[in-house]
Amino acid sequence: MALRTAGSVLVVFLWSVAVVLGQTGWSVTYTKKSICAFKGSKVELSCSYTYPSVHTITTTFWFTKYDAEGKPVSLRDDPDYNRRVTYHRDKKNRLTIRDLREKDSATYKFRFITDHTGGKYTGDPGVTLSVTALQVMVTPPRWATSKTLTCITTCTLTGNPTYIWYKNGQHLDESTSPQYKYSVFSNYDDSYSCTVKGHEDLHSPAVCLQDQDCSRVTYTKRRICVLKGSTVDISCTYVGYYSTTSTFWFRSDKSTPEDLIRDPGYTGRVKYTGTYRGPSILRITDLREEDSAEYRFTFKTKKWGHSFPGTTLSVTGLQVKVTPAAEGQKTLTCITTCTLTDNPTYIWYRNGLNVQDNSSPMYSISSEDADSYSCAVKGREGLRSSAVCEYSAAQ
Known part of the structure; x- marks a missing residue:
C-alpha cells in the first residue's frame, strides 16, 4: 500500500452504514464504516441491530475469520486476539481491541443468533480497520x-x-x-x-x-506485561555519534530523570548489563504492582537528551473469575490486568491439586461443583492466584 500523509487520529468515515440482511426486519447498522488506528493503541467498534419481536437473542459476537467448516470464529476464541478484546454488553454492542497490531487490519463483522431455527445473521459488509x-x-x-x-x-x-x-x-x-x-x-x-x-x-x-x-535508541519491546513477584528484562540498542559521558535507565513519570539504581524504591532490585552498540538490559527483580511505568534509557553526550518513548511495563497478579456458561456449567477464567507477554500456558488447580495445563486461560466446571479453584502460569507456579470457592462465588 502506498504511504500517504497522515491527517488525524483513529476515525476515517463518520457516517453510519445500514446493512439489511435479506429479510424485512433484520438489519445491522455500523457506527463507522472505516477506521484508521495507531499500532499499539486501542480502538472501539460498535453497531446496532434489529430483528422480529418474536425472536429472542441468544448469542452476539464479532469476528474476522471462519473455521474449517465455514463457521464464524468469535474474536474471543481467536488466538490472534488472545485477551486483547472486550465485548461490552450494551445497546451499542461495542467491541474494544487493545494493543493493536498491523496484522489486525481486517474487516470486522457483527453476528447475532436467535432462539429460532435458522436465526443466524451477519452484518455485511462490516467495518474496515486499518492499523498504521x-x-x-x-x-x-x-x-x-x-x-x-x-x-x-x-x-x-x-x-x-x-x-x-x-x-x-x-x-x-x-x-x-x-x-x-x-x-x-x-x-x-x-x-x-x-x-x-x-x-x-x-x-x-x-x-x-x-x-x-x-544518536538514537531502539527498544526491543514497546510493552511488557509480567506477573507480580517475577523478574523482567527490558532491553534496547543505542547508538551515539559522539562519545558518551554516562548512561542509565529511568522512569518517565518522574519530574526529573533519576537513575533507577539510586531510586530507593528499587534498592537491591535493579541491575544494568550491556555494551555500547549492543543491547543494554535493565533487569528488575521481585516485581511489584507499583513498578508499572514506562522505562527509558538515556546516554549523555553534548547534544543528546532523553530517549523516548520507552518500554511500558505492566505488573499484574492473577485472579479467577467465575461466569455462567451452558446449562449446568460454569466457566472459570484466569484473568490479569494486562495481556501477559509470550503466550503463557495456564495451570488450573482444584483443592490445591493440578487438574489441567492449557494455553487457554479458561476452564469449565459443573455448576454444582463446590470445590476451590486457583490458577497459575507455567514456569511461575509459585505465583499462584488466590483460591476461589466456586460454590460461594456463584451465590
Missing part, C-alpha cells in the same frame, strides 16, 4: 544537502491533529501540518522522529539524515 504506525519520510535522497521531513502513515486519517517533532530525543516543534516547517541540513549526528499529540507513547522510529550513525 508513524514513520518519518526524508526527501530528497541522501546526497542532497537540504532535507524535508514528513510524518506519514499507511492509512488516511481525518481531522486536524497536532504533530510533534523531536531532534536527538528532545522536543523540537509542534504543528498541524505533517510536514516539518523548516528544511533540515544533512549531518552525521542528528536524528529526527515524530508523533501525534495525545498519542505521544506511539512515537515513530528515529531516522538519520546521513548514514546510520546518528
Whole structure:
C-alpha cells in the first residue's frame, strides 16, 4: 500500500452504514464504516441491530475469520486476539481491541443468533480497520544537502491533529501540518522522529539524515506485561555519534530523570548489563504492582537528551473469575490486568491439586461443583492466584 500523509487520529468515515440482511426486519447498522488506528493503541467498534419481536437473542459476537467448516470464529476464541478484546454488553454492542497490531487490519463483522431455527445473521459488509504506525519520510535522497521531513502513515486519517517533532530525543516543534516547517541540513549526528499529540507513547522510529550513525535508541519491546513477584528484562540498542559521558535507565513519570539504581524504591532490585552498540538490559527483580511505568534509557553526550518513548511495563497478579456458561456449567477464567507477554500456558488447580495445563486461560466446571479453584502460569507456579470457592462465588 502506498504511504500517504497522515491527517488525524483513529476515525476515517463518520457516517453510519445500514446493512439489511435479506429479510424485512433484520438489519445491522455500523457506527463507522472505516477506521484508521495507531499500532499499539486501542480502538472501539460498535453497531446496532434489529430483528422480529418474536425472536429472542441468544448469542452476539464479532469476528474476522471462519473455521474449517465455514463457521464464524468469535474474536474471543481467536488466538490472534488472545485477551486483547472486550465485548461490552450494551445497546451499542461495542467491541474494544487493545494493543493493536498491523496484522489486525481486517474487516470486522457483527453476528447475532436467535432462539429460532435458522436465526443466524451477519452484518455485511462490516467495518474496515486499518492499523498504521508513524514513520518519518526524508526527501530528497541522501546526497542532497537540504532535507524535508514528513510524518506519514499507511492509512488516511481525518481531522486536524497536532504533530510533534523531536531532534536527538528532545522536543523540537509542534504543528498541524505533517510536514516539518523548516528544511533540515544533512549531518552525521542528528536524528529526527515524530508523533501525534495525545498519542505521544506511539512515537515513530528515529531516522538519520546521513548514514546510520546518528544518536538514537531502539527498544526491543514497546510493552511488557509480567506477573507480580517475577523478574523482567527490558532491553534496547543505542547508538551515539559522539562519545558518551554516562548512561542509565529511568522512569518517565518522574519530574526529573533519576537513575533507577539510586531510586530507593528499587534498592537491591535493579541491575544494568550491556555494551555500547549492543543491547543494554535493565533487569528488575521481585516485581511489584507499583513498578508499572514506562522505562527509558538515556546516554549523555553534548547534544543528546532523553530517549523516548520507552518500554511500558505492566505488573499484574492473577485472579479467577467465575461466569455462567451452558446449562449446568460454569466457566472459570484466569484473568490479569494486562495481556501477559509470550503466550503463557495456564495451570488450573482444584483443592490445591493440578487438574489441567492449557494455553487457554479458561476452564469449565459443573455448576454444582463446590470445590476451590486457583490458577497459575507455567514456569511461575509459585505465583499462584488466590483460591476461589466456586460454590460461594456463584451465590
